[in-house]
Amino acid sequence: MSLVAFVHFRCACYGISMRNADLHGLIDRLPEDVVRRIEQGVPVTLVVSRENGRLEMREIDPEQAWFWTPEWQEGEREADAELAAGEGTIYYSDEEFLAALEADLKPLFE
Numbered sequence: 001m002s003l004v005a006f007v008h009f010r011c012a013c014y015g016i017s018m019r020n021a022d023l024h025g026l027i028d029r030l031p032e033d034v035v036r037r038i039e040q041g042v043p044v045t046l047v048v049s050r051e052n053g054r055l056e057m058r059e060i061d062p063e064q065a066w067f068w069t070p071e072w073q074e075g076e077r078e079a080d081a082e083l084a085a086g087e088g089t090i091y092y093s094d095e096e097f098l099a100a101l102e103a104d105l106k107p108l109f110e
Contacts, residue, residue, distance in 0.1 A: 016050055026057045034059060 026048065030038075038044050045062040048055060066072060082088045091097035 016048055016055070018048075018055060022055050026055055029057070 034044055034046075043062070045060050045065060046057050047060050047065075047068045048057045049068075050056070060068065079088075089100070091100065
């Protein structure tokens with residue numbers, strides 16, 4: 001597969017070091033429908049991550065790109081660690097969450 005122009009191709013690789021061969025390998029593994037859209041000038045947004053020692057690239061909604069920033073991903077890892085440690089509170093409904101929030105905030109307004 002040979003892609004010459006990346007005019008409408010955005011790729012986020014936050015904090016990931018890679019060699020040229022790694023990048024070429026990722027491009028070679030792009031799905032045909034993604035390649036076709038890039039060649040047609042359709043905007044495509046991809047994010048690169050390292051999973052189990054292997055570079056992975058996935059297409060994302062450009063409106064959700066904030067989720068893949070290093071800062072947000074760090075928060076996700078912290079939340080996962082807290083959950084694994086049994087910390088935090090899980091609310092099973094919006095109403096349950098809002099009632100707890102209201103109870104926590106009530107002393108501030110008294």
